[in-house]
Amino acid sequence: MLKINDLHVSVENTAILKGVNLEVKAGEVHAIMGLNGAGKSTLANTIAGRDDYTVTSGTVDFFGKNIFDLEPHERVGEGLFLGFQYPVEIPGVSNLNFLRTALNSIRKYRGQDDMSAADFMKLIRAKADQLGMAPDMLKRFVNVGFSGGEKKRNEMVQMAVLDPKFAILDETDSGLDIDALKTVAAGINAQRRDDTAILLITHYQRLLNYVQPDVVHVMIGGKIVKSGGKELAAELEEKGYAEVA
Amino acid sequence: MTKQLIEAYASQAESLHGILAGMDDVRTSAMSSFLEQGFPGTKNEEWRYSDMRAFHKKHFELVSGKSGIAIPEPLGDYCARFVFINGRYDEESSDIGQVWKDISIRPLANHFMANESRVDELIKGSDSVSLLNTALMRDGLVLSIPSNVGIGRPIEILHVMDGSDNAAAHVRHVIELGEGSSVSIIERFVGDDSAYWTNSVLQARITENAKLRHIRVQEEGANALHTAKAYVNLGGGSEYICTNVALGGAMSRFDANVRILMDGAQATVNGVALAATGQSHDMHTHVSHLSGNAVSEQVFRTIADSRGTTSFQGKVTVAEDAQRTLANQSFKALIFDKTAQANAKPELEILADDVKCSHGATVGQLDDKAIFYLTSRGIDPETARQMLVSAFVAEALEKVDFDDVKTSLMGRIASWMLERNADKGTGG
Ligand SMILES: Nc1ncnc2c1ncn2[C@@H]1O[C@H](COP(=O)(O)OP(=O)(O)OP(=O)(O)O)[C@@H](O)[C@H]1O
Ligand SMILES: [Mg+2]
Numbered sequence: 299m300l301k302i303n304d305l306h307v308s309v310e311n312t313a314i315l316k317g318v319n320l321e322v323k324a325g326e327v328h329a330i331m332g333l334n335g336a337g338k339s340t341l342a343n344t345i346a347g348r349d350d351y352t353v354t355s356g357t358v359d360f361f362g363k364n365i366f367d368l369e370p371h372e373r374v375g376e377g378l379f380l381g382f383q384y385p386v387e388i389p390g391v392s393n394l395n396f397l398r399t400a401l402n403s404i405r406k407y408r409g410q411d412d413m414s415a416a417d418f419m420k421l422i423r424a425k426a427d428q429l430g431m432a433p434d435m436l437k438r439f440v441n442v443g444f445s446g447g448e449k450k451r452n453e454m455v456q457m458a459v460l461d462p463k464f465a466i467l468d469e470t471d472s473g474l475d476i477d478a479l480k481t482v483a484a485g486i487n488a489q490r491r492d493d494t495a496i497l498l499i500t501h502y503q504r505l506l507n508y509v510q511p512d513v514v515h516v517m518i519g520g521k522i523v524k525s526g527g528k529e530l531a532a533e534l535e536e537k538g539y540a541e542v543a
Numbered sequence: 544m545t546k547q548l549i550e551a552y553a554s555q556a557e558s559l560h561g562i563l564a565g566m567d568d569v570r571t572s573a574m575s576s577f578l579e580q581g582f583p584g585t586k587n588e589e590w591r592y593s594d595m596r597a598f599h600k601k602h603f604e605l606v607s608g609k610s611g612i613a614i615p616e617p618l619g620d621y622c623a624r625f626v627f628i629n630g631r632y633d634e635e636s637s638d639i640g641q642v643w644k645d646i647s648i649r650p651l652a653n654h655f656m657a658n659e660s661r662v663d664e665l666i667k668g669s670d671s672v673s674l675l676n677t678a679l680m681r682d683g684l685v686l687s688i689p690s691n692v693g694i695g696r697p698i699e700i701l702h703v704m705d706g707s708d709n710a711a712a713h714v715r716h717v718i719e720l721g722e723g724s725s726v727s728i729i730e731r732f733v734g735d736d737s738a739y740w741t742n743s744v745l746q747a748r749i750t751e752n753a754k755l756r757h758i759r760v761q762e763e764g765a766n767a768l769h770t771a772k773a774y775v776n777l778g779g780g781s782e783y784i785c786t787n788v789a790l791g792g793a794m795s796r797f798d799a800n801v802r803i804l805m806d807g808a809q810a811t812v813n814g815v816a817l818a819a820t821g822q823s824h825d826m827h828t829h830v831s832h833l834s835g836n837a838v839s840e841q842v843f844r845t846i847a848d849s850r851g852t853t854s855f856q857g858k859v860t861v862a863e864d865a866q867r868t869l870a871n872q873s874f875k876a877l878i879f880d881k882t883a884q885a886n887a888k889p890e891l892e893i894l895a896d897d898v899k900c901s902h903g904a905t906v907g908q909l910d911d912k913a914i915f916y917l918t919s920r921g922i923d924p925e926t927a928r929q930m931l932v933s934a935f936v937a938e939a940l941e942k943v944d945f946d947d948v949k950t951s952l953m954g955r956i957a958s959w960m961l962e963r964n965a966d967k968g969t970g971g
Contacts, residue, residue: 346919347918347919348915349915369918369923369924370915370918370919371918371919371920371921371922371923371924374918374919374920374921375921380919382916382919385916386910386912386913386915386916388910388913388916388917388931388934389934390931390933390934390935390937390938391930391931391934395930396917396920396930397920399922399926399930400917400920400921400922401921403920403921403922403923403926404921407921439934440916456920460920460921
């Protein structure tokens with residue numbers, strides 16, 4: 299599904315990613331853990347196509363295509379989703395309008411007709427309900443005035459509605475209370491299928507108790523320095539990065 | 544001004560003598576005041592953002608006749624539509640509907656004919672373009688809404704120009720609202736590609752508890768010059784709600800001059816201006832609180848593309864006994880690059896002590912992070928920009944109460960954005 303080969307990325311002429319290798323197959327859940335500033339978000343944003351990150355070498359293959367040949371919105375059409383560490387506030391654009399435009403843009407990319415307003419409302423109400431988002435928040439401007447936890451929940455509602463094949467969730471578990479964490483974990487598990495894959499970026503073992511990863515990677519200094527099973531996360535929590543990696 | 548220009552304008556005013564009853568003396572005096580000051584130069588603070596160079600170079604004259612230019616579709620459902628072609632009322636393309644049963648509609652000429660003392664009620668103005676409008680006006684509408692009559696759908700007044708490069712139209716509309724009445728006016732300006740000049744003045748008297756909604760849509764031809772003024776006087780508990788949308792012409796300027804004469808009135812003057820390459824739109828407001836317990840609101844949103852300019856000068860004055868006044872002003876501008884310009888000059892002059900006033904002015908660019916967020920959800924960059932621009936202007940269009948009209952306006956803004964993207968050929 300996604301294959302990263304020796305990826306080097308710099309920001310403003312500073313090398314951040316220094317040779318990342320990673321392969322995620324359909325049906326798998328991978329977790330990346332690592333110190334602050336290790337380059338985890340840089341990796342996520344590079345895959346999504348943020349233009350202030352410069353790819354200096356390496357390849358990312360997404361469903362057999364060179365991902366860098368695709369515009370950011372085209373990557374989404376191919377099935378990508380990025381849950382942001384810091385979701386953006388967009389005054390004046392309602393959540394509903396935003397998601398409906400997004401969904402229909404993706405459908406258009408795939409040669410499908412627009413979803414009718416009635417079907418869309420049914421879909422989004424169901425997903426918001428599953429993820430414990432109050433219906434009136436759908437009418438509010440995107441993330442404006444949302445609490446940290448509400449923003450993360452909103453990211454999950456977006457993922458559920460857009461139903462991506464490959465989702466990268468950048469610290470979606472940070473800032474969530476215990477109940478919200480369980481709801482979000484349930485949302486992630488619902489997205490976990492034979493034909494989908496998920497890449498979790500997290501600092502905490504506690505999410506991985508609810509969403510059991512197939513593989514755990516440790517990123518330090520712009521590289522994946524160690525990979526293992528879910529027990530690696532527990533080991534990191536116990537001993538810290540210095541000793542494990 | 545050159546001697547040639549002076550003589551040309553003076554003889555224009557003279558040629559109009561006898562056309563509107565009782566107006567000859569008014570014309571003569573307005574013309575001599577105009578000739579004393581001429582067109583404003585760049586050193587005139589009130590006009591520094593309006594590019595008036597063309598007026599110093601050539602003589603604009605009244606034209607007659609029409610060449611059969613296509614009349615555009617209305618902006619939305621209307622109860623009556625009055626069309627002015629090259630500054631003259633055109634009966635053939637107008638549709639007066641049934642509204643004449645409820646309100647009085649007269650051409651300017653008949654208004655004075657019925658009672659010459661009405662000339663005294665004409666606002667002569669003191670700036671050069673108002674004075675010229677007074678000296679050279681030939682046509683316009685006089686609408687009187689009787690007390691307690693409410694007109695639901697808007698009345699569209701469409702101004703069409705298909706003149707030539709030195710054609711001018713000086714139209715004057717007079718609106719009078721009886722106590723407790725209400726009406727909505729859409730003033731719209733369109734035209735061909737010639738470098739003509741539209742100079743329009745609308746004066747409105749809104750008496751006690753009456754309500755005037757005033758929507759202006761300036762979509763003149765690409766080379767046109769547009770100057771316009773609204774003089775509005777508000778009685779007790781009355782309401783004026785103006786939304787000015789400027790997107791056409793090479794240079795446009797709109798002045799709203801609103802006076803709150805009695806307690807408890809509400810004045811809203813909002814505006815949207817979109818300036819493409821080489822265009823400039825200038826908006827001026829002067830809301831004068833002469834009486835208390837009144838509220839004034841101003842929301843302006845402007846966007847300038849490469850080498851486009853938008854300007855806003857908003858003045859609020861609160862007289863000594865206009866206590867418990869509430870006045871808010873918000874100006875936000877987007878500029879698309881370094882060559883685009885946005886000027887803002889708020890001005891507050893407050894003599895009363897029990898007053899709440901606020902004003903804010905910001906100039907910024909479209910938020911790259913927001914664009915990326917939208918595209919990262921599958922939305923293409925053109926649509927993402929369009930969504931952000933629509934969101935940006937929305938607050939200034941909030942008072943357009945007619946959904947179909949609002950949809951038409953939003954559609955124009957969306958196509959303006961599409962043209963910007965196409966011009967750049969970047970696809971984003
Ligand atoms: N736009 C940018 N401009 C300058 N430096 C940047 C930019 N983005 C990232 N960096 C730098 O790149 C490095 C990696 O940042 P990144 O956000 O990828 O870390 P992270 O692993 O996600 O950290 P955290 O766990 O704190 O979220 C940091 O040193 C950061 O300061
Ligand atoms: Mg990060």
